[in-house]
Amino acid sequence: MPRDRSPTRIQKRNRATIIEAALDVFSQHGFRGATVDQIATAAGLSKPNLLYYFPSKEAIFTELLSELLDTWLAPLREIDPQGEPLDEILAYVTRKLQMSQDMPRESRLFANEIVQGAPRMIDALSTDLRALVDETETIFAAWMDAGRIARVHPRHLLFSIWSLTQHYADFEVQVQALMTPEDPFAEAGAFLDTLYRRMLTPTTSPAILGDA
Amino acid sequence: MPRDRSPTRIQKRNRATIIEAALDVFSQHGFRGATVDQIATAAGLSKPNLLYYFPSKEAIFTELLSELLDTWLAPLREIDPQGEPLDEILAYVTRKLQMSQDMPRESRLFANEIVQGAPRMIDALSTDLRALVDETETIFAAWMDAGRIARVHPRHLLFSIWSLTQHYADFEVQVQALMTPEDPFAEAGAFLDTLYRRMLTPTTSPAILGDA
DNA sequence: GTCTATACGCTGATAGAC
DNA sequence: GTCTATCAGCGTATAGAC
The missing domain is CATH 1.10.10.60 (Homeodomain-like)
Structure with a gap:
């Protein structure tokens, strides 16, 4: 060697x-x-x-996983707690959707592994990813407490972003089979933007009330 | 034999x-x-x-797939075009989430197959499922045209329901690794109900205006 | 560094006794 | 209908020539 x-x-x-x-x-x-x-x-x-x-085959896979994990999670680290909440979340959604479009193989690699019980990733999930998710949840929760976005379960909000964006990579053949000539990603971008705007735009404004 | x-x-x-x-x-x-x-x-x-x-192994798999497909798509057929739109959609979301909880293996079976390009399902996707999805899209579009739910891309609305509900079955190990003692399905039910209410509740009411 | 040859367990499938 | 025995082929991995 x-x-x-x-x-x-x-x-x-x-x-x-x-x-x-x-x-x-x-x-x-x-x-x-x-x-x-x-x-x-x-x-x-x-x-x-x-x-x-x-x-060994195992070694190739392990190397591949560890090289990709950082790249894959990079967009999550870019969320700025100091930014405008809705903009930050919408930008994150856009980045994730872009990754599904540009790196569908990476998305499917993780999808395959996790669907099958993540035998070679469970450690990374429970430690590194877990820590990152905890941080993100704190950020989301703070924004909700301040009334700057509407209140929903912050962790499930994150899950929903992963689910909705990665769906277009992981289930690409299904999406393709069910959409005639259109461009799924362009439409998905508009759809997801609308979705998260409507879900997260505050109806009342406790922050403004508090500031006053 | x-x-x-x-x-x-x-x-x-x-x-x-x-x-x-x-x-x-x-x-x-x-x-x-x-x-x-x-x-x-x-x-x-x-x-x-x-x-x-x-x-053969292939025969077992084929038999399994064809037995499950009907069951798996049953909730979609239950959507009633005559029902109250938001209720129908929320009920569909609930049924799908329930299936993820009760039949996670079935969900993961399809997930595995589709992520890997659906080599043994692509026909069913392009014909049976395609027809069903077209019908559903028509129903959703009619509801939107009538102003009874807010307008979004109807096909992506359906994709979003599949994605968000099946996520809790397909990526169960990840969800479990990232949630301490809580019950993901109970929380997910509340989260998804809120999500679709906020996304689909009409802001203006063309239907009422039209009726008047 | 790259190749041919090969060891050897596992996998899908069959033959044939009971 | 169920078993033991077995086959051919594939799969990971290694040995050793070049």
Whole structure:
């Protein structure tokens, strides 16, 4: 294994190629459904050659997951507690929908893993993601307490954003099968914007009352 | 194969047992990830004995899918075009959420299949489900035209209901990992009721104006 | 670093005794 | 109807030549 000093250019490039190919294959078939041969073929390598760069199928998957998790959760970290609440949430929804459009394979990779019980992610979920979600919930709750957005269960609000945006990537074939020529993502953007505006626009304004 | 005249009681019972076991295994691992041996063990049968009742793994899966699809889509058929629009939609949301709670394996079975490109379902999606969705869209659109619910993209409204309700079954491990002791389904019910009330309650009342 | 060859367990499916 | 035995093929992974 080329793990001594610093990896050469070729090593870096090959590892990156493999990871890219693995994303393709794992996101389409899940871990058990994917084969090393498929990944090797997609990467333009022979099977033994691929296993020269990664010790096992499991190792490829683990590496892939850990590389993607940060990227995947980045939009959540960008929510600014100091920003205008509705704008922040709508911007987050937009970013998430954009990711579904630009990175559907990543979305489906996580979807596959979680639907099947997340055996290789449950730790990350319970620690890293859990902490991030707790923070976000605090932000949402503070905005609601201040009356700047309408009150709903903050954690389920977050779940709803994930669910609604990732749906267009994870269930893409279904969406495509049920929509004639239209562009699902453009329509979804408008739909979700309306949805969250109507759900979150405060009906009364305790914040203004409090400020007065 | 016991397919001559009418199946005996034992045959019926065994086939039912196999289908039940197959639901367990397929919903957890997907088609490729599941093994005949796992299904046989779960059904309390030997592998050859299981293959006496079904000719192949593929046949079990196909049978399972076709048995479930009707059940799964039943709530959608229950929407009454003559009913009170908001009530009908809220009742549909409730039924779908209840199904996620009572039949999470069925939900995950479909989720697995669709995320992986629905190779064994794409026909049903494009024909049966497509027709049903077109009907439902017509109903929703009529309600909006009459001003009895607020206007949103009717097809995406339906997608949103599927997405939000099935999320609690399909991503159950994630939801569990991110919620301490609470009952997700009870909270989700209240959350979704609020969401759809706020999104769909008409702000102006063209229907009343029209009636006057 | 990359290849051919291969070990070897697992998987879907069948044969044939009972 | 159910079992044991078995097969061919696929799957992960390794050995060793180049």
